[in-house]
Amino acid sequence: MSYSEEERLYYLLKVYTDHTATEAEEKELFEWAMMAEDDHVLKNHIFQLLGTKNEISFTEVDWERMFQSVIKKIKREKPAIRKWVWYKVAAAVAVLLMASGGLFLITNKEKKGDLIKHRLASESMFKNDVKPGGTKAILQAGNQQVRLNANDTSFTLGGNHVQIQNGALTVGNIAPVQYVLTTPLGGTYSVMLSDGTKVWLNAGSELRYPSLFQGGTRTVSLSGEAYFEVATDVNHPFIVKTSGQDIKVLGTEFNVEAYTDDAEIITSLIKGKVQVEAGGKNLVLDPGQQSLWNKQDRLDINPDADIAQAVAWKNGYFRFDKADIQSIMTQLARWYNIRVVYEPGLKNQYFGAIMNRNNNISQILDMLSATGEIHFKVEGNVVMVKQ
Structure with a gap:
């Protein structure tokens, strides 16, 4: 982002929070936020501006007015594109809302156009609480x-x-040795490999890699989830080995979700091109595509890939689109290192939500409870989910 663009963004944020923005300026700010959802560099600039410019305050922003304005715009869209617009626009609002410490949830009831905005409560509704994970491995x-x-x-x-340094690990290339980097539940970590490739590990993950790549390939092994920014080297392909699946690249950015207790391995491509090999089959992914490997005999391209959702953890938040409560709680369990117990006969519920990973678990559960469709009880590190 150039200096002039940064100054323009700062101006838009300032006039919006001062309630002096014109309709055209509000639209321009919203377009910035929508771009930020797809561009983590731009989003980091937005967050940095919000954190360093003391003149900008979100304490008196009329979020309800902004949400209602969004809803009206969505209702005017054609049905064929309304769904895409709904989640895209909601994600853009989230970029701004999360910068103020807030959360919001999109209920899966398009006919009503419901969007439940939920500010963080000053006092938790739960007797017990669990802090978020952090940088550890x-x-x-x-x-x-x-x-x-x-x-x-x-x-x-x-x-x-x-x-x-700054939560990232680098190794001097003196002696060839095999390293194992493990993040516990409730931990994330990043490492720079000897070729300049950067890897971010999500909670409950393990990366095996050499101190120095030798031979014709650059090979690492992964269990769990990781985001890769692979340094370009056309003469030495980069290979990520998971359970029964290999990913071959030359230089690219992608996310791999390969937890042993998940039914599928999900590979999401952000930039470049990768080849996924599993079960004797091969797939080549283009940016924005996602492969699904069932760990047995099916390797397919997901036609409904949500790349922003796949990489949300790396960018500091949870993002769900029509996610059932079990899949949501699985991610929360890994990050907050909790055990989840479900009430017998619990009906499955589906949610669309965007939540900051830096919040205590009580604030996350409080927001989900705001739908009135599900409730929680926290005892130590055990969370009970009930109707």
Whole structure:
């Protein structure tokens, strides 16, 4: 983003929060936010502006007016594109709302056009609470291991100098050794590999990689979920091995969700091109596409891929579109390191929600409860889901 673009964005944010924006300026701000949903660099600029410009305050923003304006615009759209517009526009509002510490949920009742806006309660409705996860992992080489956190540090492991800076790990290429980087439930971590490739690990994940790539390929193994920004090297393909599936790339950005307790392995391509191999089949993905491997005999392209949802965790939030409560609670369990218990006979509910991962779990559950369709009870690290 250029200086002039940054100044323009700052101006739009300022006049909107001051209630002096024209209709054209509100529309322009909204278009910025919609672009931010697809461009994490732009979104980071927005968040940085909101965090550093003291003149901008969201405490008195009329979010209800903004939401109602959005709803009216959606209702005017043709039915064929209304669904796309609904979630796209809602995601754009989320970029701005989450910057103010808020949350919102889109109910799956298009005929009513319901959008439930829910500000964080000053006092939790739950007696117990669970804080969100953070930056933590374990790095292992042979029988040696070191616990990592967000603090800057350096040490020697496996004969190599390891540097931790700004929550990211780099290894000096001195001795060839195999590393295992593991994030516990409630932890994330990032690492830069010897070729310059960057990897972000989600909670409950494991990455196996060498201190120095040798030979004709650059091969790593993954269990869990990770986002890759692969350094370009046309002579040395980058390969990610998961359970029964290989992903081959030259230089690209993609997300792999390969938890052992999930029924499918999901590969989502953001930039570049990847080849997915599984069960004797091959698929080539283009940007915006997603492959599904059932770990047995089916490798398909998902026709309804939501790439923004797939990479939401890396960008600091949960995003769900028509997600059942079990899949939502599975993600919450991994991030908050909780155990989930379901009330017998619980009816399945579907939600569309965008939630900040930095909030305590009580604030997340409070928002979901606002629908009146589901309720929760928290006891220690156990969350009961009930009707």
